[in-house]
Amino acid sequence: MNSRQSAASSKDVETRCRIVATAERLFREIGYNKTTVADIARCLSMSAGNVYRFFTSKSEINEAVGRQLMGEVEQAAEAIANSQGPASERLRKLIHTVERMNSERYLSDTKLHEMVSIALTENWPIVREHVLRMDVYLQKVIRDGIEAGEFRHQDPALAARLVHTSTMRFCHPRLMVECGEFTVPTIDQMLDFCLAALHA
Template sequence: MATDSALTTEQILSATEDALRRFGPAKATVVDVARTLGVSHGSVYRFFSSKTALREAVTERWLAQAHDDLRFIAIEPGPAAERLHRWLTTLFAAKREKALDDPQLFATYLTLVAEASHIVDAHVDTLIDQIAQIIQDGIEKGDFRHTPISATARAVLEATAHFHHPAHAAGWSDPAAEDRFEALWKLLLRGLAADA
């Protein structure tokens, strides 16, 4: 339980996740969040102006959790092909873990994401920018052929959507999913390689 003076944004977002998990997105309220924290709902509204703003913040945090690991892969040194492969497998693993470890919360987030298209667009733009960094590095080092970087980065993300877009989550537990991912990766790599 938090006191009003010690309340933090992070505590509110965590309590909101708990409320969403317990009650679902249709029934969870700001009062539920406040009750979890042991504060008044007015205390929550001091941080977030509306229920919509709170839900958007939770959605943004959920989507952003993947960014840090991916961002580090995008900027670290090393062969571009290895980094791009690791970046894609890390994204797949993170999404699969969320879907399989807490399917109830994952389903809740699917609802929230559908409500916040501008947040999803920003998330996708961030992912494309990270892929573009790797592709540009690969072109500069002669590992990847010259290609329109941004368009190619978007194509890579879209081509691998089956392994990270929540609409395909039902297939992620299939034992053959990793083999299918690797087959797609080899195809993508042949298209990117400088000697292709």
């Protein structure tokens, strides 16, 4: 690749990022359903045609926004999975972090919640991919816990799915709303329960 191609492609990456950032802002401000590709283009002072050079449809832009929002949660989870300390503490911190990040982005922001709600209903592959990536970080922590003798010997992949499924009420944006009235169990009571099962 010569320097001119490289410059062009880095400009393309930048434009792509600006489209995604603008789309995310518009989803927050006017909502997912009401935002059009023309709105996104207008905010960036470019033609809709230019936006379509990067994304073939509005739904592709939405996917990119979703990936970015979920990617931030994945990065936080990865950092905790790779940190030092007892596995039980990291597991607790990981689930708490997901709960806090999802509350901040999807619950306090009803417009973004609309996007998530549609994604979950339409069962976007990106939601499934996000769940599977989060499983990997949970697995890492649980494997460490087994190796350190903190948890009993067990299949880390299955254990990760069990913890993830048990704590779904605290990580799944729609359940967080639906189950909001249920103050018991708290997230820590649920984590104590999971840790008891992992130790047993």
